[in-house]
Amino acid sequence: MGEKSDFFNKSDFCNCQLSTVNCQLSTINYQLSTINCQLLIMTTHFITAEIDLTEAPVKLPQAIESHLQKSGQPLRWAITEVDQEKQKVLVEAVVTRD
Amino acid sequence: MTKPLFTAVLIVPTGIGATIGGYAGDALPVARAISQVCDRLITHPNVLNGAQLYWSEDHISYVEGFGLDQFAQGNWGLRPVSQNRVGLILDAGIESELLLRHIQAAEATKATLGLNISDYIITDAPLQVALQNTSGASWGTIGNTASLLRAAEKLISQAKVGAIAVVARFPDDPESQALADYRHGKGIDQLAGAEAVISHLIVRNFKIPCAHAPALSPLPVDPDLSPRAAAEELGYTFLPCVLVGLSRAPQFILNRNKTISTDIWSEQIDALIIPANACGGCAVLSLSDSNTKIIVVEENTTALNVTPEMLGIKAIKVKSYLEAIGYLVAFRAGINPNSLTQNSASLNLLR
Structure with missing residues (x-):
């Protein structure tokens, strides 16, 4: 049970890191889309x-x-x-x- | 007690084949005559632009169409100025020799007329004007709107201009029947609708005076050229009248709380004069329920059939601009126009 628990913890830790990276990527995408809007594509x-x-x-x-x-x-x-x-x-x- | 300034608005909608004003500034004599019986006349570039020909008066205001509509709706006021610093946008789609002609035309207005033309900018891409026409009006679209707006933004932020003249390359179509008709004083100005879109874009986005002159290749001489179209065939550009008009075009005031005594607002308009079958525009509709007297001129026929009666607009119908001027004189003098005719009615008993 302990091993299983360790596995879950490591997995959770990796997922957490991945979601942090995804959050950062989303932030970059948001910034890019803001710049695109400012280029006034009309x-x-x-x-x-x-x-x-x-x-x-x-x-x-x-x-x-x-x-x-x-x-x-x-x-x-x-x-x-x-x-x-x-x-x-x-x-x-x-x-x-x- | 100071007498209020009698203010009239003269509109001849562009691109609808108006028999007076649908050509090369041929409504300018109308504007000049009306201005003599008003303290202030507000009109728009289509009326005052005669390419190489123009007439500038202190009390005639040159107000772009989008701005005029906002003014008539009561959203914007007009602030007369002594002089605007004018910037020039030139379409990257204009070929080099024609571009040089436009730059030289602007330089000529600086040297010979003393206009304050500051900088010019060439758009970062061709504007790609496309024309579109219906049975009653000319319209148009711009393929590269962003390039136009970037150029304007740069002129305003870097050159600190207070007004912008735009010259866009328009498609040449020298063999077209529409052009032949226009040169002979008939039909509809095919360029007018697209020209209005260009200046409307600048005014809507930046809230400063703007006007447009098309860049076109010179045409071969035509012995049957109409006097009404002749002003546009005197030189290489249509630019001088635009620069003259913009040099003293009133600035737009967006906030009534910051108004000053010399500003003009829509409630001060005493009369609006417009062709009788072209009453479907924003300005005339907006003023239809105000104290402004709307005078519609039957002789100035257009390609449209939108009369005041069809829309429920109460208007004074006159045959000609001469008759309209008579009405303006009476209104300005505070005289009931009926008392100048044999039809002066008795008083009405209200039961």
């Missing part, structure tokens, strides 16, 4: 979206930008068509993605 994308026409036109910019944020960070947009029958607007936009 892409631009042209998209279109159909948005409900709101009762108050002043609320449209927020409604449009909230919708565009599902696809990226809005950079430039405009309503290019209005479907009065369906009460919808067609928005053309360029969004950015990191």
Whole structure:
């Protein structure tokens, strides 16, 4: 039983050392990913979206930008068509993605 | 008691084929005329940029489109300046002789106009502009956004510039029908959408004035060149107007708590003038529920069909910019425009 116990202790000790090394590696990976983020890898994308026409036109910019944020960070947009029958607007936009 | 400064905003959206303002700074006469009946006129590069041609006035503010939208939403204020220190970003994709032409254009504005152009930087990689067009508007994307932003960051941190001019290499397409139409004063400016994306990226990320001039190969002479497009075919670059505009472009103020008396905020806008079928932009929508009088000009047709009635925007419809100017004069004088017509109505009894 004692021998078995010794084995487990050595194994545990090795595992502990390994997990320490893994922790250190994770830290290095985290630091690298932080640096990569800081390099601002950003892409631009042209998209279109159909948005409900709101009762108050002043609320449209927020409604449009909230919708565009599902696809990226809005950079430039405009309503290019209005479907009065369906009460919808067609928005053309360029969004950015990191 | 000091009279408040009458402030107007003039917008001619870029890249939608506006019959007035959709070409080479051909809305500049409109801006000059409107500015004579306002204490302050705020407008954007598409209106004031005429490549080699420009007109600078103390009370006309050159505000990039993204910044103008933030201003109209009430998020940013505008702080007039005497002079900006301007930096220049040149796309690594510009061939050497054309690059030299742009550097010399910038040096000319320093020597002949006394502009404060500090440094230029060449991007670490070609920006790779790509054009995209729908039936009603021109758009575009940038293949190498990070390179553009790195260049801007370096100019701001090392050269301490307060405004940035960008020159990106645009694709040449001399045989295209779209270009022929544009040169003949018809159709849509195919470059405009991508140009706006470039300056929007800088303004959104760094919150400083920015404007763009495309680098293109010279075109062969065309005897049918429209006067509206002619300003862009006088020289090798489109850069001088951009540098002039940026040299006195107002700085953006992000914090109302740090505002000073000369700053301008959206609640001070008395009137907004915009083409009648191009009312789907952020600025006009944001101001639709304010005290700003929105004047839409029918004669300035565009490729779009987005009218104020379709969106529920209350607007004054006029036929021409001349009529718009008449309304501005009346508003500035505190006169009800109806009293200048034979349709002056009696008082209404409120029950």
